[in-house]
Amino acid sequence: MIIMRLVLDNIASFKHAEFNFSYPRKIKDSTIDYEYLEGRENFRFKRVNILMGANASGKTMFGRILCDIRTYISKGALDLCDLFFINDNADSFFELDFVDPAKHMLYRIHTRFNIEGILEENLYSVKIAKSDSYEKAVEKLVSQDNKIYDKNNLNADSELISKNTKIFIQKRFEIQLGWLLLFSESTFTDYDLWDGPFLKKDILEKILISFDESIKTISPIEGTEGKAFLITFKNGDIVTLTNGELSNKQRLSSGTYESIRAVLMASLIQSRSEDLSPNSYFIDELIPHAHTEMEQAILNLYIGLLGRNSQLFYTTHNYDILEMNLPLHSYMFFKKDIYTEIIYPATTYKKNDRNLINAVKNDVFKTVPDTHLISDLLV
Secondary structure (H helix, E strand, O other): OEEEEEEEEOEOOEOOEEEEOOOOOOOOOOOOOOOEEOOEEEEEOOOEEEEEEOOOOOHHHHHHHHHHHHHHHHHOOOOHHHOOOOOOOOOEEEEEEEEEOOOOEEEEEEEEEEOOEEEEEEEEEEEOOOOOOHHHHHHHHHHOOOEEEEOOOOOOOOOOHHHOHHHHHHHOOOOOOEEEEEOOOOOHHHOOOOOOOOOOHHHHHHHHHHHOOOEEEEEEOOOOOOOEEEEEEOOOOEEEEEOOEEOOHHHOOHHHHHHHHHHHHHHHHHHOOOOOOOEEEEEEOOOOOOOHHHHHHHHHHHHHHOOOOOEEEEEOOOHHHHHOOOOHHHEEEEEEOOOEEEEOHHHHOOOOHHHHHHHHHOOOOOOOOOOHHHHHOOO
């Protein structure tokens, strides 16, 4: 599914926070191709989304909530234990607009719940006409009758969507879901990714040698079907990489070790690059120990490998990412005092991205961390 919009209320640090992944006008000579539905050129969506902000501003939590909502849609389970509420005595809700590009269908799910469970679910759907923009399709979406499932007012033959979501959504509407979320604290064994697709040898070799020039060669171990490799150093040292685990982790620097996850993501994205299914990737602080040029190169690689209908969500603290010649609408800033506020520089800042980095460093958007308490320790 392609995410167009998400509203969160009374969830984590989000109080009626709205995330928009559409953009209004075609950009001439954009560095990101295909930011529209095929056959629906007026229906534009952001394929690359760079999430920036201070620590604890909500970037990682946003990804976790996306993960919970994706599970809710695919399996009919909303894990309330994995969420926390601003106010335990108030209802919470999320509202998600998403697209199935294969059918040119726009969907909206609005779900209201509290600490006891789901209270109400609303489901909307509309066919996207050839000339429709996202905004035009939404107008039609909300004007139609929608399916309402209310815990306190169910018909005899109805039930909450979440009781049978997998069949109700995926079977009835045949929505294509493709999600991979990688968080900063995740280990390789947290994911069942090593059953395939496997690491690409050329990607592994080129990325690891770029991170550590003392590596001489990388060779696949016969009979492991791409699950194990020998990393040979110029001084003769050999380290085995098996299912993402190293025989001697200390032999690699922190940045080089983290780059193995970057290889895994690149291999996965490349394996799906020819797939027209809507695959989405949330990558959280993937290589925090990498040199800035390395992170820019890895991000450029991901963008270049993205499939036609895919989206990338990427969190970073690296200001130099602002100088990558991406469209201004690709950036969104998280700012938190009590609640998280989402700032879109494309709607408030009209200059090019080379000036954007100066604006961020000069705290134009009020997103620079407040360090005065640390400075007070020197007084």
